[in-house]
Amino acid sequence: MKLATRATSHPDGELLVVSQDLRQCVRARGAQTLQQALDRWHDIEPLLEDQYEALNAGREPGTQTVEPLDLMAAMPRSYQFLDASAFLAHNHILSRAWGFEPRTLLDPPLMYQGLSDRFLPPHGAVTFRSESDDIDLEAEFAVITDRVPLGTGKEQACAHIKLVVLLNDWSLRAFGPAEMKGGFGFIHAKPPSAISAFAVTPSSLGDHWNNARIGLTASTSINGVHFGHPHGGEMSYGFDELIAHAAATRDLCAGTVIGSGTVSSVNYASVGSGCIAERRAIDTIEKKAPMPYLKFGDRVRIDALDPEGRSVFGAIDQVVTAGSRRP
Numbered sequence: 001m002k003l004a005t006r007a008t009s010h011p012d013g014e015l016l017v018v019s020q021d022l023r024q025c026v027r028a029r030g031a032q033t034l035q036q037a038l039d040r041w042h043d044i045e046p047l048l049e050d051q052y053e054a055l056n057a058g059r060e061p062g063t064q065t066v067e068p069l070d071l072m073a074a075m076p077r078s079y080q081f082l083d084a085s086a087f088l089a090h091n092h093i094l095s096r097a098w099g100f101e102p103r104t105l106l107d108p109p110l111m112y113q114g115l116s117d118r119f120l121p122p123h124g125a126v127t128f129r130s131e132s133d134d135i136d137l138e139a140e141f142a143v144i145t146d147r148v149p150l151g152t153g154k155e156q157a158c159a160h161i162k163l164v165v166l167l168n169d170w171s172l173r174a175f176g177p178a179e180m181k182g183g184f185g186f187i188h189a190k191p192p193s194a195i196s197a198f199a200v201t202p203s204s205l206g207d208h209w210n211n212a213r214i215g216l217t218a219s220t221s222i223n224g225v226h227f228g229h230p231h232g233g234e235m236s237y238g239f240d241e242l243i244a245h246a247a248a249t250r251d252l253c254a255g256t257v258i259g260s261g262t263v264s265s266v267n268y269a270s271v272g273s274g275c276i277a278e279r280r281a282i283d284t285i286e287k288k289a290p291m292p293y294l295k296f297g298d299r300v301r302i303d304a305l306d307p308e309g310r311s312v313f314g315a316i317d318q319v320v321t322a323g324s325r326r327p
Helices: 035-040 041-057 090-099 154-160 176-182 202-208 239-246 276-285
Strands: 002-006 014-018 025-029 081-083 112-113 123-130 139-145 161-168 198-200 221-222 226-229 257-259 299-303 316-322
Touching: 002 035, 014 035, 014 041, 025 041, 035 041, 035 139, 081 239, 090 276, 112 239, 139 239, 154 161, 154 239, 161 202, 161 239, 161 257, 161 299, 161 316, 198 202, 239 257
Parallel strands: 081 257, 123 316
Antiparallel strands: 002 014, 002 198, 014 025, 081 112, 139 161, 139 257, 161 198, 221 226, 221 299, 299 316
16 A cells, blocks of 8 residues: 655645555545554554555546645654664774774664654755755665554564655764764754655565565665665664664654664675765775765755666655755
């Protein structure tokens, strides 16, 4: 099943059921917004699945053409966004470049609580105050859960994963080192993230959902030039482990978004990277001039394609833009 959110006057928009080919849609029955659906997923999911089946069979009334520019982030805002660093390849590249101790699977996954009062739509301008803040992209996969009880273990966690999305965790690298040194989490370094227009159920991914990992590449380009296509299957910690880690001391509300962190590969020489910070670390290792961070006017595109070349979540296609600064 595939879902989307159409922009309305309400900040949570209007929930849509979308056809498998992402071309047709219909207003969802039983819930006006995705948050409402997740709050009552046990009751609402069968209604949505029935609509999805009828839509794909061409017998659902009220069908409309999908207008991509009318779509918000599939999850326009959430009560909670937890972002991890689940690819140890990323950590090992950075540790080799900057000389800190690399993490291993014996260590718990890294995770922080991010900004969730809004997720940016997957198209259009994204405003930043200054190029000197070192603007960076981060290509990630993410899952959206129903309510996860306190103490949920890895074995039970997958049952709470209801939807999968693509995510660009925009970052301002100029602030990261000082905030990490402070040890109290990110504020300035993490502006709002962007979420793909379409959210899909794990079952709709077929063989591309395996071992609580997404078996697709996160393909990224900057100004039309290929930047990287690392594979989601290389996650060192699966989403089941991330959920169990997050739920160790608290329950997770329905609609919690959990990000994978930058998709990364040990084969970075051939597949590239999921963020500029990692590319700059590789440049340091290889004694090259570091790649510059993003500039105003740069266009960033992130997509995940199936083996037939079809977009699974819809592309995140955005332009870095100068924002007006208030006095």
